[in-house]
Amino acid sequence: MEIEKLKEKLLSLPVAERERLLKEIEDSTKNIDLSSIASRRHEFNNKLGVCPHCSHAKYVRFGKDKGAQRYKCKSCQRSFTEYTGTWMAGLQRKDKISDYLRLMVQEKSLDKIVLALGINKKTAFDWRHKILASLGGDDGDNFTGTTESDEAFFLRSEKGMEVKDRKPRKRGGKSTRRGISNDQVAVIVTQDRKSGLDLSVATLGRIGKADIANAIGKRIKKGATILCSDSHHSYKGFAKDVQVEFHPINVSKGQRVKGAFHVQHVNSTHNRIKKWIGSTFWGVSTKYLQQYLNWHALKEKIKSDKDTLAAFAQQTLGVGALKRFAEIQPNYEKLIATQC
Numbered sequence: 001m002e003i004e005k006l007k008e009k010l011l012s013l014p015v016a017e018r019e020r021l022l023k024e025i026e027d028s029t030k031n032i033d034l035s036s037i038a039s040r041r042h043e044f045n046n047k048l049g050v051c052p053h054c055s056h057a058k059y060v061r062f063g064k065d066k067g068a069q070r071y072k073c074k075s076c077q078r079s080f081t082e083y084t085g086t087w088m089a090g091l092q093r094k095d096k097i098s099d100y101l102r103l104m105v106q107e108k109s110l111d112k113i114v115l116a117l118g119i120n121k122k123t124a125f126d127w128r129h130k131i132l133a134s135l136g137g138d139d140g141d142n143f144t145g146t147t148e149s150d151e152a153f154f155l156r157s158e159k160g161m162e163v164k165d166r167k168p169r170k171r172g173g174k175s176t177r178r179g180i181s182n183d184q185v186a187v188i189v190t191q192d193r194k195s196g197l198d199l200s201v202a203t204l205g206r207i208g209k210a211d212i213a214n215a216i217g218k219r220i221k222k223g224a225t226i227l228c229s230d231s232h233h234s235y236k237g238f239a240k241d242v243q244v245e246f247h248p249i250n251v252s253k254g255q256r257v258k259g260a261f262h263v264q265h266v267n268s269t270h271n272r273i274k275k276w277i278g279s280t281f282w283g284v285s286t287k288y289l290q291q292y293l294n295w296h297a298l299k300e301k302i303k304s305d306k307d308t309l310a311a312f313a314q315q316t317l318g319v320g321a322l323k324r325f326a327e328i329q330p331n332y333e334k335l336i337a338t339q340c
């Protein structure tokens with residue numbers, strides 16, 4: 001297309017569309033600053049880091065590994081580089097990392113990423129989930145002040161997986177069973193009125209107080225957290241166990257607000273997650289649901305950052321990503337085993 005015609009066409013777009021396009025073009029020419037990898041290298045070179053395997057502080061330089069500096073721990077004798085434990089460890093195509101992260105932040109489909117980067121779909125898929133696994137380690141600070149918690153249900157989905165024991169359901173279908181059943185995956189959403197947020201895949205079907213304890217127990221503190229939820233007995237039991245002030249809202253009886261207490265923030269978070277997963281990914285398989293929840297939590301965390309791309313990239317550099325990536329399958333099996 002001639003440039004003049006293209007220009008004419010672009011200028012005829014609505015303002016919001018033009019702005020979005022401009023942002024994408026701007027982003028596409030930017031190189032992501034993976035400065036925390038550079039600073040890890042700096043730390044290691046200046047003997048300020050610790051062994052990622054055993055946290056020992058003494059190590060020596062130990063040759064190179066595919067362009068990265070390698071070190072050897074004096075305690076556990078294992079070697080490592082600045083990438084060890086991060087999602088980038090062992091990747092063959094490190095030159096594609098910036099471009100991949102950029103396309104991921106733009107929420108491009110895997111097919112589009114495959115096309116743009118000339119990588120195969122398995123690689124594109126694995127990278128997405130290694131990156132998302134790198135987001136799952138931070139449990140976050142304690143919930144303070146009024147803290148809403150409530151479960152949301154997602155239809156169990158085996159999208160993209162071989163289905164053996166049941167008829168596949170059409171996308172967007174309804175569970176054939178009424179009420180809450182093993183067809184439904186319970187996600188516990190908890191947030192305080194500051195920025196504390198936790199999104200946890202809990203179980204199939206109804207949640208019990210042990211599920212709540214698993215999801216948020218570590219972040220609830222007597223005297224600091226004021227818990228607010230529906231009046232379901234699991235929450236009552238949990239609140240009693242951890243001895244926190246509890247305000248039940250009887251949503252099923254039409255109660256919405258009780259003084260300053262309500263669960264409207266978590267309910268709006270439920271809706272936003274469902275809408276995002278439904279419209280951006282056309283649903284996701286239950287096996288990877290926690291991964292997408294990690295992604296959503298990060299989006300919330302960095303949404304007011306000026307440079308969301310850089311903020312996203314910085315958050316994906318934690319150690320422990322590969323370990324959590326390897327735990328996706330066993331965690332899924334554990335979840336499936338909760339059905340009765």
Ligand SMILES: [Zn+2]
Pocket residue numbers: 051052053054055056073074075076077078
């Ligand atoms: Zn060590």
